Amino acid sequence: MSQSRAARRAAFILISPAVLLLLALNVFPIGFAVFISLRHWSLSIVNPPRFAGLFNYQELTLDDRFINSLSVSATFVLIAILAELVLGFALAFVFNSKLKGLDTLRKLSLLPVMAMPLVVGLVWFYMLNENFGVINWFVTLFGAERLPFLTDSTLAMLSIALADIWQWTPFVTLVIFAALQSLPEYVFEAGRMDGLTEREIFWRITLPLLRPAIVVVLIIRAIDAVRMIDLVFMMTKGGPGGATEVLPWYLYTTGFQSFDLGYAGSMAVVMIIIVTLGAQVFVRQIANPEKGR
Amino acid sequence: MFRKMMKENIRGAACILGATCLAFGASIPAHAQGVLDGKTIRILGIGDPVFQVMQQIHGDLEEIAGGEIQLDVRPFDVLHQQVLLNAQNDLSNYDLIAVDLPQFGEYRPFLTNLNPLIEENDYDGSDFHDVAWNGAQFGGNQLGVPLQPHPEIFAYRTDVFEKYGLDAPRTHDDVLAAAKTIEENEADMSGVCWNAARGTPIGQSFIMTQGDFGAAPIDMVKVGDDFDMGNIQPENMKPTIDTAEGEATLNYFLALLEVSPPGILNMAWDERVRVFAQGGCAMTYIWSGRSAIYELDEDAPARGNVGYVSHPSGPDSPNRSTLGGWYLSIPTNIDPDRVDLAWNVIEWLTSPEMIAEYTKHGNCVAPRKSVSADPEVIARCPVIPHVNQMAEDGFLQGWQRPPVPEIQKIVDVLGAESHQVLTGDKSVKDALASAQRLIDREMRKAQYY
Amino acid sequence: MVDITISGLSKSFGRVNVFDGLDLEVKDRTYVCLLGPSGCGKSTLMRIISGLDSADRGEIRFDGKNVDNLTCAQRDVGMAFQNYALYPHLTVEGNLRFPLQAPMQKGRWTQQEMRARIGEIADLLQITPLLHRTINQLSGGQQQRVSLGRSLIRHPKVLLLDEPVTHLDARLRYAMRSELKRIHNVMETTTIHVTHDQQEALAMADLLVIMREGRIDQAAPAMEVYGDPATSFVASFLGDPPRSLLEVELGETSGAPVARINGVELKLSGKLGAVANAAPGRNAILALPARAFTAAQADEPGAVLDGTVRAHEMIEGAQRIVLDVSGQKVNLHSSAIRHVVIGDRLRVFAEASDGMLFEGATGLRLSAN
Structure with a gap:
């Protein structure tokens, strides 16, 4: 009896650092966000914060800008992730072929990942600029009209997605490539023995075997894309109109430019809920499909 | 070590970049010599011309002041954040902060009333254009000194x-x-x-x-x-x-x-x-x-x-x-022992000699009458007399x-x-x-x- | 259900010649074991037969028809891989069904037929209870069966087994051998089984093919290979413990043929003597089984080899000793157990009557005529 008590105490002591860390780094901030979201709290006002009940949440449901930012975020995540996955996949397969010189190219291709997103945003901002941008210079070289990359609703969204795709496709490639390299060659031989064409091997063997890697890279990229803010900050500030105002950017301007912490807090809470639910559904649906057919 | 090396490099670069070193040496205001006296001043600035100029001639400034000048230059929105967040600290991380004219309302509770310092030092603000000087007055309290009001x-x-x-x-x-x-x-x-x-x-x-x-x-x-x-x-x-x-x-x-x-x-x-x-x-x-x-x-x-x-x-x-632009102010939560140092630096950085110096490096603002009448300054910055005129006509408002x-x-x-x-x-x-x-x-x- | 003829097959990887001008004939329904040390080319040969690799020169015929340009599937070959190569994302049933759904098979099987075929194979391999498990829930032996089942499901003309039981523990390995034979008897598929385990090969093969460094040293029924090895390599490769190979000089002492090793003379009597007499050269290799050696007492006189103990081990009621006799390795197997440590000197009698003689230069078997 006393021994089991000692064991339990030891267990508590052993897990306590991890629990404390979890409390300090996860539970407390989320709890605090909820706490803030239930108050009127503005750093810029001398008035002390005061309880607001669900006022901020109620406001959210009426706030067109908030609802717009949700759909903008969703659009961005969809475009960026899909393109990154498809391109990253294709590149991984190219790199996986044993052509000469690809090794160097593969190493070089990782450079964008190492760049600071803010810098990436700034560089793309200047490249896509209508007056000085090098890309529009090329466009005019071909006799075409300059394109409003950052001031047309559709193009601006695509431009931001493009910058994100430029930066993160190599990461997807890296993960898929690593997974490809670790796939056992014999399974493909088995497929060939069974009479599969190369295309069938891709769809029926390679793809299913890459599923865990795809799921991991999708989750990482999706979470990253949902909270993407740097590119919007550098490239469009959410414009034109609200065409690229993703949720984190609206949250940021509300919280850290207007210092409406309570309202921003309620957005943060909603964002946490969406991301958590999204990840849950995603993991259930994609990571664990019904066992093989 | 690294910091020091950087400093030396910047100074070197500034000197190489033209005859500014010599020209500048001549215009050093005598009273500013050694204003820092080996101490360090910490300034939170904005990525606007005047602070960018300070960054450019940072090495010379430190040499004249005889101490270290820590100058953090931030974009507008980030500066705003930093000022408000710094105000929540028990002790300010900065001795001087840059304040945009319309921000005085927001920052008012966090800014030191400069009146006692002005009296104590017998400081004369009348050389500044009235609209610039008065812009930082709230309820009779002077909350900042014009650096780049335009x-x-x-x-x-x-x-x-x-x-x-x-x-x-x-x-x-x-x-x-x-x-x-x-x-x-x-x-x-x-x-x-x-x-x-x-x-x-x-x-x-x-x-x-x-x-x-x-x-x-x-x-x-x-x-x-x-x-x-x-x-x-x-x-x-x-x-x-x-x-x-x-x-x-x-x-x-x-x-x-x-x-x-x-x-x-x-x-x-x-x-x-x-x-x-x-x-x-x-x-x-x-x-x-x-x-x-x-x-x-x-x-x-x-x-x-x-x-x-x-x-x-x-x-x-x-x-x-x-009318907008930048003033130098002292946060209320500054270490009391540093107030005098901060004031001295304000006096120095907003002195006629320094204001004239800024115009040489890309800051066409002259809030002082004595400077805006200087023909050399006007030759560099044709906009200055126009602005003067607008100020006199009462066209500039906040x-x-x-x-x-x-x-x-x-x-x-x-x-x-x-x-x-x-x-x-x-x-x-x-x-x-x-x-x-x-x-x-x-x-x-x-x-x- | 097919005869396999391999002629003049050559293959090299870069500068490494795997084999050169290989010939082999396999009759329908034969169970062939390809045996040889690792690196001898046996796996490559099998992969070329399967169609996964192609030869540089030479040809392979199934029932007289050249199959060089056919894919694996067109050759109608089934293969069980050394590491099973099961599809980890599918269940056991999914793995078995997979080959039936390949494009070449499209339309050949109704759902019902597939189910029937899977049931039949699962019964044969006794894996029916496992059909709905995923692969990582299976033990090694079970995976082996599934792998076999997958290679058999289409009733291929040729079944290729690449070290099919190597990864199993001893007991399972033993059980699996008879299982494989049983399945072969039922299915009557021409089977090529690659292994490096001589016992396995001896026990299973109808036709035992011994390969070394890209050459076929001998291809014959198992007992023939064992009892009548064609080369000194085959002689030394088979047997447990393997036969010892001694480099000897043939000669005569008072009219009787002898083999000399380090001045020690071994009498060659009867047939062996005749072989020695007919040998073209004087340098030969004498292969002796382990039981031909007996340890001598320290001072016992006679034709005695003097050696140093290099290794020794105890096995059921007997002792094995590896001796170094002036550079030559002698395997000793005796039921008289004595205490030795590595480095001890040990003298042994050698009895040459069960020996075989091989030509020194080529390693080919010497015979009397």
């Missing part, structure tokens, strides 16, 4: 205007008519450059343009053509966005859009001046200090060909330009951006709503109603009424 004015290409026989634009209609003429005749030149980027840029454009119609964004008391900023009461906090003047403002924006250069919807402070400098547009709204961008650039087509007027006005309204804590929220809301009008996503009416509602909600939340 107005947003209107610049136009005199050569182009002459070519088409156009007069200096005094009204919105003049601007639009001139723009139309020029666009029709010049292939690669658009009419007007202005701040139309989403967020703070167009938000500020809105309230300044609303000022062109003689209206402020909140319901302040009108005194003559201007508003009483010294005594803003809670009932004055009601937004006045959804008004005839607000509507006229957005309609003017829509008209401007027709005569704007490409990419206007993403254009802000820096880009508009650069496009104007390179001849991309014939006119631009401009913070006067930034005129150095082309006046100091020998390759810029605009150099020496620019005329300046205060903001063109709407119908039946006086010409008014918004009420367009009332110094209230909610000003940034107002600008932010307007920055989002106006942009949607420009992209065609929202009607003028809807945008005004929506902005009015959002700001009203903010004021109610702050319990003004």
Whole structure:
């Protein structure tokens, strides 16, 4: 009896650092966000914060800008992730072929990942600029009209997605490539023995075997894309109109430019809920499909 | 170690970059010698010309001051954040902070009253233009010393205007008519450059343009053509966005859009001046200090060909330009032992010699009468006498951006709503109603009424 | 259900010649074991037969028809891989069904037929209870069966087994051998089984093919290979413990043929003597089984080899010792157990009557005529 008590105490002591860390780094901030979201709290006002009940949440449901930012975020995540996955996949397969010189190219291709997103945003901002941008210079070289990359609703969204795709496709490639390299060659031989064409091997063997890697890279990229803010900050500030105002950017301007912490807090809470639910559904649906057919 | 090396490098670079070292040596104000006396001063600045100049000549400054100058330069929105967050600390991380004129209202509780220091040191502020010096006075307390106060004015290409026989634009209609003429005749030149980027840029454009119609964004008391900023009461906090003047403002924006250069919807402070400098547009709204961008650039087509007027006005309204720009202030939570040091540095950095020095490196602002009369300074910065004149005529005002804590929220809301009008996503009416509602909600939340 | 003829097959990887001009004939329904040390080319040969690799020169015929340009599937070959190569994302049933759904098989099987075929194979391999498990829930032996089942499901003309039981523990390995034979008897598929385990090969093969360094040293029924090795390599490769190979000089002492090692003379009597007499050269290799050696007492006189103990181990009621006799390795197997440590000197008698003689230069078997 006393021994089991000692064991339990030891267990508590052993897990306590991890629990404390979890409390300090996860539970407390989320709890605090909820706490803030239930108050009127503005750093810029001398008035002390005061309880607001669900006022901020109620406001959210009426706030067109908030609802717009949700759909903008969703659009961005969809475009960026899909393109990154498809391109990253294709590149991984190219790199996986044993052509000469690809090794160097593969190493070089990782450079964008190492760049600071803010810098990436700034560089793309200047490249896509209508007056000085090098890309529009090329466009005019071909006799075409300059394109409003950052001031047309559709193009601006695509431009931001493009910058994100430029930066993160190599990461997807890296993960898929690593997974490809670790796939056992014999399974493909088995497929060939069974009479599969190369295309069938891709769809029926390679793809299913890459599923865990795809799921991991999708989750990482999706979470990253949902909270993407740097590119919007550098490239469009959410414009034109609200065409690229993703949720984190609206949250940021509300919280850290207007210092409406309570309202921003309620957005943060909603964002946490969406991301958590999204990840849950995603993991259930994609990571664990019904066992093989 | 590394820091020291960097410092030396910067100093070296500054010296290599021309004869500034020698020239500068001659203009060292004697009383400033060794103002730091081995100590370190910590300044939180803004990425605007005056602080950028300080960064450029950082090595020389440290040598003169005889100590270390820690200068953190931040973009506008980040600076705003830093100031507010720093105010929450028990002890300030900075001895001096840069304050934008309209921010005094918001920062007021966090800023040291300089009156005792002024008296103690027998400091004379009368060399500053009255409007600049008084702008930092609240309830009789001087909260900052002008470093780079300058107005947003209107610049136009005199050569182009002459070519088409156009007069200096005094009204919105003049601007639009001139723009139309020029666009029709010049292939690669658009009419007007202005701040139309989403967020703070167009938000500020809105309230300044609303000022062109003689209206402020909140319901302040009108005194003559201007508003009483010294005594803003809670009932004055009601937004006045959804008004005839607000509507006229957005309609003017829509008209401007027709005569704007490409990419206007993403254009802000820096880009508009650069496009104007390179001849991309014939006119631009401009913070006067930034005129150095082309006046100091020998390759810029605009150099020496620019005329300046205060903001063109709407119908039946006086010409008014918004005064803004940067002051040096001391946060209230500064270590009391450092107050004197901070004051001495303020005195030094805002001295006539230093103000004149800044104009050499790309900051065309001279808030001191003694400096703005200096012919050498005027030769470098043709804009300075124009601004002087505007100040004397009473054209420079601050009420367009009332110094209230909610000003940034107002600008932010307007920055989002106006942009949607420009992209065609929202009607003028809807945008005004929506902005009015959002700001009203903010004021109610702050319990003004 | 097919004869396999391999002729003049050559294959090299870069500068490494795997084999050169290989010939082999396999009759229908034969169970062939390809045996040889690792690196001898046996796996490559099998992969070429399967169609996964192609030869540089030479040809392979199934029932007289050249199959060089046919894919694996067109050759109708089934293969069980050394590491099973099961599809980890599918269940056991999914793995078995997979080959039936390949494009070449499209339309050949109704759902019902597939189910029937899977049932039949699962019954044969006794894996019916496992059909709905995923692969990682299976033990090694079970995976082996599934792998076999997958290679058999289409009733291929040729079944290729690449070290099919190597990864199993001893008991399972033993059980699996008879299982494989049983399945072969039922299915009557021409089977090629690659292994490096001589016991396995001896126990299973109808036709035992011994390969070394890309050559076939001998291809014959298992017992023939064992009892009548064609080369000194084959002689030394088979047997447990393997036969010892001694380099000897053939000669005569008072009219009787002898083999000399380090001045020690071993009498070659009877048939062996005749072989020695007919040998073309004087240098030969004498292969002796382990039981031909007996340890001598320290001072016992006679034709005794003098060696140093290099290794020794105990096995059921007997002792094995590896001796170094002036550079030559002698395997000793005796039931008389004595205490030795590595480095001890040990003298052994050698009895040459069960020996075989091989030509020194070529390693080919010497015979009397």
